[in-house]
Amino acid sequence: MNILVCCKIVYEEQDISVLPDRGLSYDRAELKLSLYDLNAVEQAVQLSGNIRALSIGGKNKDNGKIKKNLLSRGPQELYIVTDEALSGADTHQTATVLAAAAKKIGFDLILCGEGSADLYAQQTGIQLGELLGVPVISSVSKLTAADGKIIAERTADDSVDVIEAPLPAVVCLTSDINEPRIPGMKDILAAGKKPVTEWSLADLGIAAPEVTVDVISILAPVGKDRKRIIVEGDDKATELFDNIKNEVRS
Amino acid sequence: MSEEKFDVIIVGGGIAGSVTALLLARAGLEVVMIERGNYSGAKNMTGGRLYSHCFNGIIPDFAEIAPIERKVMHERVSMMTETSNFTFDYTSDRLAQPGKESYIVLRGIFDRWLAEQAEKAGAMAVNGILVENLIIRDGKVCGVIAGEEQMFADTVVLADGANSQLTTKAGLQRKPVTPHQIAIGAKELFELDEKKIEGRFNLAPGEGSAWLFAGWPSGGMTGGGFIYTNKASVSLGIVVTAAEFINARKSVNELLEQFKAHSAVKPLIEGSKLIEYSGHMVAEGGYGMLPRLYSDGVVAVGDAAHLVINAGYTVRGMDLAVGSAAAAAAAIISAKSRGDFSEKSLSMYKRLLDDSFVMRDMRRFRKYPRFMENRRIFNEYPEMADEIFAGVFVTDGAPQASMFSKIFKTAKKNGLRNLAKDCIKGVSTL
Numbered sequence A: 001m002n003i004l005v006c007c008k009i010v011y012e013e014q015d016i017s018v019l020p021d022r023g024l025s026y027d028r029a030e031l032k033l034s035l036y037d038l039n040a041v042e043q044a045v046q047l048s049g050n051i052r053a054l055s056i057g058g059k060n061k062d063n064g065k066i067k068k069n070l071l072s073r074g075p076q077e078l079y080i081v082t083d084e085a086l087s088g089a090d091t092h093q094t095a096t097v098l099a100a101a102a103k104k105i106g107f108d109l110i111l112c113g114e115g116s117a118d119l120y121a122q123q124t125g126i127q128l129g130e131l132l133g134v135p136v137i138s139s140v141s142k143l144t145a146a147d148g149k150i151i152a153e154r155t156a157d158d159s160v161d162v163i164e165a166p167l168p169a170v171v172c173l174t175s176d177i178n179e180p181r182i183p184g185m186k187d188i189l190a191a192g193k194k195p196v197t198e199w200s201l202a203d204l205g206i207a208a209p210e211v212t213v214d215v216i217s218i219l220a221p222v223g224k225d226r227k228r229i230i231v232e233g234d235d236k237a238t239e240l241f242d243n244i245k246n247e248v249r250s
Numbered sequence B: 001m002s003e004e005k006f007d008v009i010i011v012g013g014g015i016a017g018s019v020t021a022l023l024l025a026r027a028g029l030e031v032v033m034i035e036r037g038n039y040s041g042a043k044n045m046t047g048g049r050l051y052s053h054c055f056n057g058i059i060p061d062f063a064e065i066a067p068i069e070r071k072v073m074h075e076r077v078s079m080m081t082e083t084s085n086f087t088f089d090y091t092s093d094r095l096a097q098p099g100k101e102s103y104i105v106l107r108g109i110f111d112r113w114l115a116e117q118a119e120k121a122g123a124m125a126v127n128g129i130l131v132e133n134l135i136i137r138d139g140k141v142c143g144v145i146a147g148e149e150q151m152f153a154d155t156v157v158l159a160d161g162a163n164s165q166l167t168t169k170a171g172l173q174r175k176p177v178t179p180h181q182i183a184i185g186a187k188e189l190f191e192l193d194e195k196k197i198e199g200r201f202n203l204a205p206g207e208g209s210a211w212l213f214a215g216w217p218s219g220g221m222t223g224g225g226f227i228y229t230n231k232a233s234v235s236l237g238i239v240v241t242a243a244e245f246i247n248a249r250k251s252v253n254e255l256l257e258q259f260k261a262h263s264a265v266k267p268l269i270e271g272s273k274l275i276e277y278s279g280h281m282v283a284e285g286g287y288g289m290l291p292r293l294y295s296d297g298v299v300a301v302g303d304a305a306h307l308v309i310n311a312g313y314t315v316r317g318m319d320l321a322v323g324s325a326a327a328a329a330a331a332i333i334s335a336k337s338r339g340d341f342s343e344k345s346l347s348m349y350k351r352l353l354d355d356s357f358v359m360r361d362m363r364r365f366r367k368y369p370r371f372m373e374n375r376r377i378f379n380e381y382p383e384m385a386d387e388i389f390a391g392v393f394v395t396d397g398a399p400q401a402s403m404f405s406k407i408f409k410t411a412k413k414n415g416l417r418n419l420a421k422d423c424i425k426g427v428s429t430l
């Protein structure tokens, strides 16, 4: 089975700082793999087959550490599509490019995270399936494959839906589906030797997809002012208690 | 046994590890460098100043290509009391002579770049893996253990820093390290606009200031404070000998808070933003306390080998890390040509090191650790400077004594004999 895993490269959220005007600064932010995609990679490894990873974006290409990290988790090779126009791409743009690349690479099963660690729009996988004209199952918390079909489970509030679909198909996985493995030193060493194919949009024979969503602004929520009352000392329990009581009352 | 074996495994991807990897990979050896951080430098810290001479012959165009913060053009040393500060400030074209200049670096950026140079030369970097133990067979170190995995090599290089556990496991560090051989460093990084830094520290664009403080920052204990200017941030910290904390009244954090709040320091970081803080150990036993540096199948470099000069208020280890890495790499390349990785074969490392600036300087400063245990330097002399200059500069209309008599009076109070003794000792340790 040919399994293609889609992985997004996102900013490390801990490194993003909030500016005085509540805007966000990515100046000191490292890049990393979107957390939920690690579950997709792990699931591919557990299903086993010919596993390839695919990532598209604005500047993925230069980050050797992330490429190695991804490959150390199990995929046999990595495809990367880079174009400046894909920086901050919306879900439609992303799905369009993923679809073109997936067609070129070939696949039986495409795995995606349920959403991305930055925006968590939960759209890309679904649109990808639509563009490719294959079945899509989202919010999957268990997945098995057998004889040209997959059996997926979706956990609802008080029931579990079991869905069967023929291959090829696209499946979006929730983060509780598995525990991604931590690569060992031999996995990491081997990752350095695995093939990486780098494509431009021209290599895929497509133009930069049209922007369908305009971002007007991104702002951090208004921070809460802390009281900054510090009570120190062994005999100050009542004072602490009174302070809390007053705060709760007011 | 048919296990995969590399020429060299290096544990630790800091400065010592990366330079060893770079030189061995250039010579065509198969090198694996294992670093526990997600990237080299992720967990490393330093005060700031790197003497660039150590890269001559290793990275010849270092000054042009290395990601340094600023070139040091102001050397400042201060004697500080709770309420006063006396500073001298030296600046000279001589500080900028090619091959002799020094630079301020941030390890998160610098080490990552250095490790990349090693990777470009062909070394294989493995990040995010902690080496827990060594494989030792018949007294020979044959490889490393991480989790369930083993990896083998002809030579293992221990570049795992001041707190090395592996040098003990390899039998190089035979006696437990005492609190007198280790200092504790704490540092905070403050983000500040480039222009503001240049204004506050009196610097031309791109120039930097290395500033060391004796006295108040270490609370009169053996140690000192430092401030280094980065491109758009300021590194501020203290280093205090671990043994001092056994009876200390103040913690490292309290000392750091005091130092930051001092009237001579506060304006320098006013309006800046704290963006990082870290703590780290410094090896400071000096020449007399060095562990063994090599054994069958293993060598130790940089901080792991305690190759650090700690003159109390200043610490120097990065250039020694580079120098020891160069000596170790040369010895391993030679051992490889003989196919002999025994203790005897690797002893070439020690010979090369003895002839290099590393051991020359370690020997030159050998008396420093003892000299620095002298409390007068960290207590009485900053007070003395305060009194002398208060006498010179504070005027209230009362009759003024001559400058010389003021100095003499203050010096006498502290004991002229002690002063003379410390001067002679201080000069002779240099």
Ligand SMILES: Cc1cc2nc3c(=O)[nH]c(=O)nc-3n(C[C@H](O)[C@H](O)[C@H](O)COP(=O)(O)OP(=O)(O)OC[C@H]3O[C@@H](n4cnc5c(N)ncnc54)[C@H](O)[C@@H]3O)c2cc1C
Binding pocket: B011, B012, B013, B014, B015, B016, B017, B034, B035, B036, B037, B040, B041, B043, B044, B045, B046, B047, B048, B049, B050, B051, B129, B130, B131, B132, B159, B160, B161, B162, B184, B185, B186, B187, B237, B238, B239, B280, B281, B282, B301, B302, B303, B304, B308, B315, B316, B317, B318, B319, B321
């Ligand atoms: C507060 C302070 C100020 C200083 N100021 C200066 C200065 O201004 N100038 C100067 O020249 N020197 C200074 N030094 C000393 C200097 O920082 C060190 O000498 C230098 O960092 C030594 O480099 P190293 O590569 O030997 O060790 P380190 O930089 O400590 O690198 C060791 C590496 O090994 C990794 N590692 C450790 N254990 C393992 C393991 N088991 N498995 C895998 N990886 C492991 C670590 O993550 C790290 O990357 C200062 C030190 C301190 C603490």
